[in-house]
Amino acid sequence: MAPRVLISDKLSDAAVQIFRDRGIDVDFQPDLGKDKDKLAEVIGQYDGLAIRSATKVTPTILDKADNLKVIGRAGIGTDNIDKEAASKKGVIVMNTPFGNMITTAEHAIAMMFAVARQIPEASASTHAGKWEKSKFMGVELTGKTLGVIGAGNIGGIVCDRARGLKMKVVAYDPFLGEEKAKQMQVEKVDLDDLLKRADFITLHVPLTDQTKNILSRENLEKTKKGVRIINCARGGLVDEEALADLLKSGHVAGAAFDVFSEEPATDNPLFNLPNVVCTPHLGAATTEAQENVALQVAEQMANYLLTGAVENALNMPSVTAEEAKVMGPWIKLSDHLGSFIGQMTDEPIKAINILYDGAVAEMNLEALNCSVIAGIMKRVNPDVNMVSAPLIAKERGIKISTTNQAQSGAFEGYIKVTVVTDTRERSIGGTVFSDGKPRFIQIKGINIDAEIGQHMVYTTNEDVPGIIGTLGTTMGSHGVNIANFTLGRSSQKGEAIALLYVDEPVPAKALQALNDTGLFKQVKSLEFDVA
DSSP: OOOEEEEESSOOOHHHHHHHOOOOEEOOTGGGGOOHHHHHHHHHOOSSSEEEESSBBBHHHHHOEEEEEEEEEEESSSBBBBBHHHHHTEEEEETTTTTHHHHHHHHHHHHHHHHHHTTTHHHHHTTTTOOOGGGGOOOOTTTOOOEOOOOOHHHHHHHHHHHHHEEEEEEEEETHHHHHHHHHHOOOHHHHHHHHHSSSEEEEOOOOOTTTBOOOOHHHHOOOEEEEEEOOTTTTSBBHHHHHHHHTTEEEEEEEOOSSSSSSSOTTTTTTTTTEEOOOOOOOSHHHHHHHHHHHHHHHHHHHHHOOOSSBBBBSOOOOHHHHHHHHHHHHHHHHHHHHHHOOOOOOOEEEEEEEEEEGGSSSSHHHHHHHHHHHHHOOOOTTOTTHHHHHHHHHEEEEEEEOOOOOOOSSEEEEEEEEEESSSSEEEEEEOSSSEEEEEEETTEEEEEEEEEEEEEEEESSSSHHHHHHHHHHHTTTTOOEEEEEEEESSSSEEEEEEESSSSOOHHHHHHHTTTOOEEEEEEEEEEOO
């Protein structure tokens, strides 16, 4: 029996035809996604669900999706899909991360032109018959400094286009290495330097805990007087209230926003201010981009349903069914190892070295490599997956090396990951015990045996009395229950580490209290996906 796919959002006719040409029974109902009750009623009939952003795939929908095997999102954002619920249901979630890069970058450039020359206001004035030629004095882009926050896929295209406009480009990106910056012909700077120098600032980063309000009131006040700010990335990257105040004061000369902290944006502090250009999240809204992502998602879903091939999956490794049975725990371990290092590393990474020892060295190392890299990259790009992670690492100039060797120690197999930056090397090792659960077994060369939990705290200190008591007392006083406690040290009175597996996220006040004791060299809260 042919697989059945439901398309519940608007997708191009060419994408529908791809399913049909591959022998898949496709049901094209482009308005069904807006009716959640009807969708829940019929979803159990289908093996695949192809969507854009209108369809909301909730736990309720997934609970009824007894035959569903794959959800394909035509586009990059998957906020409208409950990925945890999909994973628990055994449903693969795919997206199309590269189909709209050029379109989004071009929109940012267009918005930059629009705010530089006040084109929307001038157009409205002219349509009204006013002919206010002297009112709309603009500025040239040639010779101006463009500050690009986030030099990944889309940001990199913007850098290239801006250089073609004879702009000087400075870029801030924690994962941009010096060698890659030279290849891109941009100057790598820190954020404060960018804020002080840029005539235009454009943002091209995902919304994460690290990037939320990256242009806060404090940072906006550091900008050059007369700066113009463009955001075609994600709402929430800029303090919109603070920006509105600085626009009114004249410190900021203009802004162009395609995305907003709350969408649909029917009311916003930036609305109706002079020289503020606003568009309704049109970054990917071109005929070419919509066609590209639609065709891509149709091909990916068809390949999976007919051959089992997994591409651009956000919640499943790209391995065969046979491999997955053996490799599942090791893939989870490699993700945890990468995630630990990613959360611990704020500097640009030059190289990632992965050692496979013993039994694991005979497995699908490419898939394990992808899992490690994805784990590292998730800190700055939560949408990264095992397929896109190596490409992102390559684009950022990160060198990946792999070593495999016969069993050399007490464990039947283990993985050790080392990252190299300009100033240090950081390493972590782990294994999978007979119970199938991943463990950390070495950090910074110090042997440990740490169970991995969703919420953890990592500390480093000199090996002195009182550390255990301080950690326990501080966590307890802030209402944090410790589920597991692991210690390790290099030598007596040498460097020591602790890993606490706790039951809930650790409040910032608890971390600050540990720092205030003066006993710890480093205190860091960590989060791991253990689902």
